Amino acid sequence: MAELAADRWQIIQRFGPHLSEMEGLRLDTGVEPDRLVKTHCCFCGQQCGIQLKVKANQVIGFEPWEDFPFNRGMLCPKGVKRYLQGAHPDRLLTALKRDPQAAGGFAPLAYPEAIRLVAEQIERLQQAHGPEAMAVLSGASLTTEKTYLMGKFARMCLKTANIDYNGRLCMVSAAAGNKKAFGIDRAANPWSDILGAEVVWISGANIAECAPITTNYVWQAREHGARIIIVDPRITPIARTCDLFLPVKPGRDVALFNGILHLMIQNDWLDHAFIQKHTVGFEAVAQHVEEWTPQHTAEVTGIAEKLICQAAEWWGQAKSSFLMHARGIEHHSHGVQNVLGAINLVLASGRIGRENRGYATITGQANGQGGREHGQKCDQLPGGRDLANPEHRAHVARIWGIPPEELPGPGVDAYEIFRKIDRGEIRGLLSICFNPRISLPDNAFIQRCLEKLEFYVAIDFFLNDTAHHADVVLPGSLHEEDEGVVTQLEGRVIKINQAVECPGEARQDWRIIQDLAAALGRARGFQFTSVREIFDELRRASQGGIADYSGITYEKIERANGVFWPCPSADPQGRPIDHPGTPRLFEPGSWNPIARGQGPFYFPDGKARFNVAAYTPPAEEVDEAYPLMLTTGRVVSQFLSGTQTRRIGPLVRQYPEPRIEIHPRLARQLGIADGDWTTAESRRGSCTLRAQVVATIRPDTVFIPYHWAGKKSANQLTISAQDPISKIPEYKVCAVRVRKAAGPPAEAARLEPQQ
Numbered sequence: 111m112a113e114l115a116a117d118r119w120q121i122i123q124r125f126g127p128h129l130s131e132m133e134g135l136r137l138d139t140g141v142e143p144d145r146l147v148k149t150h151c152c153f154c155g156q157q158c159g160i161q162l163k164v165k166a167n168q169v170i171g172f173e174p175w176e177d178f179p180f181n182r183g184m185l186c187p188k189g190v191k192r193y194l195q196g197a198h199p200d201r202l203l204t205a206l207k208r209d210p211q212a213a214g215g216f217a218p219l220a221y222p223e224a225i226r227l228v229a230e231q232i233e234r235l236q237q238a239h240g241p242e243a244m245a246v247l248s249g250a251s252l253t254t255e256k257t258y259l260m261g262k263f264a265r266m267c268l269k270t271a272n273i274d275y276n277g278r279l280c281m282v283s284a285a286a287g288n289k290k291a292f293g294i295d296r297a298a299n300p301w302s303d304i305l306g307a308e309v310v311w312i313s314g315a316n317i318a319e320c321a322p323i324t325t326n327y328v329w330q331a332r333e334h335g336a337r338i339i340i341v342d343p344r345i346t347p348i349a350r351t352c353d354l355f356l357p358v359k360p361g362r363d364v365a366l367f368n369g370i371l372h373l374m375i376q377n378d379w380l381d382h383a384f385i386q387k388h389t390v391g392f393e394a395v396a397q398h399v400e401e402w403t404p405q406h407t408a409e410v411t412g413i414a415e416k417l418i419c420q421a422a423e424w425w426g427q428a429k430s431s432f433l434m435h436a437r438g439i440e441h442h443s444h445g446v447q448n449v450l451g452a453i454n455l456v457l458a459s460g461r462i463g464r465e466n467r468g469y470a471t472i473t474g475q476a477n478g479q480g481g482r483e484h485g486q487k488c489d490q491l492p493g494g495r496d497l498a499n500p501e502h503r504a505h506v507a508r509i510w511g512i513p514p515e516e517l518p519g520p521g522v523d524a525y526e527i528f529r530k531i532d533r534g535e536i537r538g539l540l541s542i543c544f545n546p547r548i549s550l551p552d553n554a555f556i557q558r559c560l561e562k563l564e565f566y567v568a569i570d571f572f573l574n575d576t577a578h579h580a581d582v583v584l585p586g587s588l589h590e591e592d593e594g595v596v597t598q599l600e601g602r603v604i605k606i607n608q609a610v611e612c613p614g615e616a617r618q619d620w621r622i623i624q625d626l627a628a629a630l631g632r633a634r635g636f637q638f639t640s641v642r643e644i645f646d647e648l649r650r651a652s653q654g655g656i657a658d659y660s661g662i663t664y665e666k667i668e669r670a671n672g673v674f675w676p677c678p679s680a681d682p683q684g685r686p687i688d689h690p691g692t693p694r695l696f697e698p699g700s701w702n703p704i705a706r707g708q709g710p711f712y713f714p715d716g717k718a719r720f721n722v723a724a725y726t727p728p729a730e731e732v733d734e735a736y737p738l739m740l741t742t743g744r745v746v747s748q749f750l751s752g753t754q755t756r757r758i759g760p761l762v763r764q765y766p767e768p769r770i771e772i773h774p775r776l777a778r779q780l781g782i783a784d785g786d787w788t789t790a791e792s793r794r795g796s797c798t799l800r801a802q803v804v805a806t807i808r809p810d811t812v813f814i815p816y817h818w819a820g821k822k823s824a825n826q827l828t829i830s831a832q833d834p835i836s837k838i839p840e841y842k843v844c845a846v847r848v849r850k851a852a853g854p855p856a857e858a859a860r861l862e863p864q865q
């Protein structure tokens with residue numbers, strides 16, 4: 111494709127976002143549903159249990175699912191309204207083909223014809239330019255079975271190394287840091303361990319808006335006497351109820367962690383026995399943090415010395431604790447260093463792997479955990495296996511029935527896939543449930559790349575902003591139209607249950623992938639007749655890997671309200687076992703196929719690794735031309751690129767448009783009043799939005815939520831600098847300038863009535 115098939119306005123008029131409302135069956139609370147389906151919310155990584163009310167093949171409402179142990183019936187505003195995405199006017203009911211003559215630039219196409227066309231184009235590109243000319247971008251909101259199938263499809267059917275997923279924008283710094291320190295990438299403790307902690311430390315996590323149910327755990331801990339420490343550039347809602355708030359400058363978290371460790375060492379607030387018995391590398395880290403005196407830490411982080419000392423004292427002297435972090439410390443060009451700095455504090459305290467002594471990263475997307483375990487990452491095979499490891503390749507190749515040499519090697523990350531498109535090395539793209547036009551930094555570059563593609567097919571249930579550029583769109587399935595497992599943020603594998611059938615010509619995504627494989631004449635390995643069959647193969651493929659699901663069955667999940675992996679099916683001698691799952695990693699006696707009794711951590715010697723966590727400034731420092739820091743994030747009523755939530759009326763009305771948060775002192779200096787049209791500008795683009803003058807942000811920082819498209823997209827401004835290890839982009843800090851604008855941008859004014 112080249113340019114858009116129609117003006118963006120016309121595409122939006124035809125395909126939305128339009129708003130769904132509580133109307134008809136969904137308004138009448140007296141309607142008796144045909145059935146209640148126990149399943150989970152489709153949005154964030156907490157995966158709250160919910161019961162969907164179904165009538166006449168429509169989800170018409172919900173009931174709480176009070177027995178599900180994580181949320182006990184509680185839901186946030188998104189969960190309460192998630193049922194409004196079904197039977198939506200924007201739902202794609204047929205395949206679409208790019209057609210500049212058609213309304214909105216796309217004409218309906220019969221499904222078999224669309225599959226034939228896509229296969230023909232893939233065949234043509236691969237014949238002419240080799241298998242690597244095709245790339246796949248997948249999603250972490252898909253069920254684990256689908257993520258497994260996407261990895262298999264790319265490598266075995268398309269024979270391309272070019273597959274990555276949108277968890278690249280979410281969890282990869284946490285994953286890489288956890289692998290380096292613990293040898294495994296999963297929350298170390300279940301959330302119930304928060305409740306009895308003396309100190310709860312939360313860095314870079316706006317939990318009240320992004321992980322709302324976690325707030326309840328933290329508040330319960332506080333009721334029991336816990337001290338809550340929050341580190342953030344903004345006084346987020348959870349920070350308003352904490353005991354100690356550390357207003358860190360964006361991008362300086364590792365400096366703070368090093369400063370705290372410095373004080374722990376100086377005051378001997380260390381668990382020497384734990385460090386000696388269960389870790390390696392402490393001496394090098396201790397030496398490294400010598401320079402991080404309170405004064406030096408204060409200079410770099412912008413946090414007052416006395417607050418740093420107070421935090422160190424509370425953390426250092428606690429007997430029990432829980433440390434959590436999220437994208438605020440991970441979305442950086444040194445995100446992995448930030449994570450390692452946090453883990454060093456936990457290891458030095460010795461408080462991990464036991465009751466009320468915990469550590470976890472807060473997963474963002476619905477299947478942010480399961481979606482990063484079974485092979486859709488560019489360097490990974492199912493079971494958390496390594497695509498570069500010959501033994502791992504041999505195991506998975508055996509399950510797939512191919513010689514290991516037929517498996518491509520490791521590919522490149524999602525952003526690098528776009529750079530390859532830009533260079534003409536990748537010419538065709540298949541995407542599923544990924545909206546990079548909004549969600550990747552430096553939007554203008556991503557748009558240019560999309561315009562360079564020779565062929566682009568998108569699988570989705572709504573026409574997202576990236577799919578505006580597609581040649582063919584295949585109508586996939588909504589969350590409630592399919593079944594499968596996901597793994598929520600604690601590491602608990604849970605089951606999504608199908609509530610309704612796909613409408614019109616829409617298909618379950620795994621069937622679409624298999625139809626494509628068949629049309630390409632490469633159906634071997636893609637002839638599953640049910641999701642359960644895919645799961646059974648995934649279990650075998652994961653067996654013996656770190657993310658071992660082999661002992662998990664749908665029935666076991668249902669009986670136990672979820673099963674924590676690892677959950678093996680055989681003991682070290684190969685005898686079958688009925689393993690209950692592993693809620694608390696690193697607990698004495700817990701399953702560990704790597705250490706095999708040597709210790710709790712997932713290395714052959716069983717010991718965790720301290721890692722020197724080096725501070726480097728953000729990729730783009732402020733200067734005279736761009737004197738302010740921009741940080742981005744979420745609001746409670748919207749989710750990620752807004753493909754779903756910007757289509758739900760009550761959620762849109764709760765926070766109708768993005769605003770630029772700006773401190774009153776800065777606003778005064780710039781002559782900006784609350785509600786004024788204001789332009790934020792970086793070296794990559796500009797964005798004109800209304801100002802929201804708030805005292806809850808650092809005066810040297812502005813904040814824009816990132817859920818909106820086009821001229822409202824915060825990612826017009828963000829920088830594509832990436833962490834060298836995790837390849838996560840630096841969403842959380844770049845340099846901008848801000849000024850009062852004359853009025854709204856032309857496009858924003860025109861699109862306003864639609865939203």
Ligand code: SF4
Binds near residue numbers: 155157158184189
């Ligand atoms: S968005 Fe997250 S917190 Fe809100 S109901 Fe859904 S899963 Fe729960």
